[in-house]
């Protein structure tokens with residue numbers, strides 16, 4: 001696609017999902033392009049990876065800042081880059097209601113569980129302790145309730161008898177890298193087809 005939906009990725013750490021999103025254009029002609037990687041952790045490895053892909057980066061520590069004020073700064077930066085869709089990729093910080101409202105229906109997240117099961121943190125350890133047969137990952141739209149928005153893609157991973165949280169996380173992560181780019185692509189394609197060519201101007205209002 002020539003005219004792509006402008007995506008801002010938000011991350012806090014390793015950045016392997018950001019990398020999977022950035023690499024997707026090697027195997028497909030995605031409807032999105034990543035125009036910014038933003039982080040609340042200035043030393044996040046994901047920012048280094050993003051720069052290697054030629055993606056612009058922005059970072060500011062949230063420490064000592066009010067959540068709503070910090071999120072306003074992030075929104076300003078996303079708007080400066082004319083971002084249309086926000087993809088959370090290991091962004092380990094709650095978003096303020098104002099931020100979610102500002103990007104209503106245009107924030108996606110990847111979560112390492114089969115939502116609605118195991119919202120929050122430490123999902124693999126909790127799934128193992130509960131004796132589940134399957135773990136997995138979900139791509140969902142972000143709403144004001146934590147890990148609660150509509151699921152748009154999901155992948156199941158069979159739990160093995162000897163799994164540890166780490167071994168399970170590694171297999172689930174492979175699935176995250178497979179489904180997140182596809183889900184973001186489908187989402188952006190649908191958005192583009194519905195809104196074009198006014199998507200950017202609509203967001204600026």
Ligand code: GAR
Pocket residue numbers: 011012013014015016017018046089090091092110111112120121173176
């Ligand atoms: C991923 O497993 C992602 O699903 C999870 O953090 C990891 C980030 O890894 N996200 C959450 O738990 C959000 N609730 P990455 O930085 O290598 O993409």
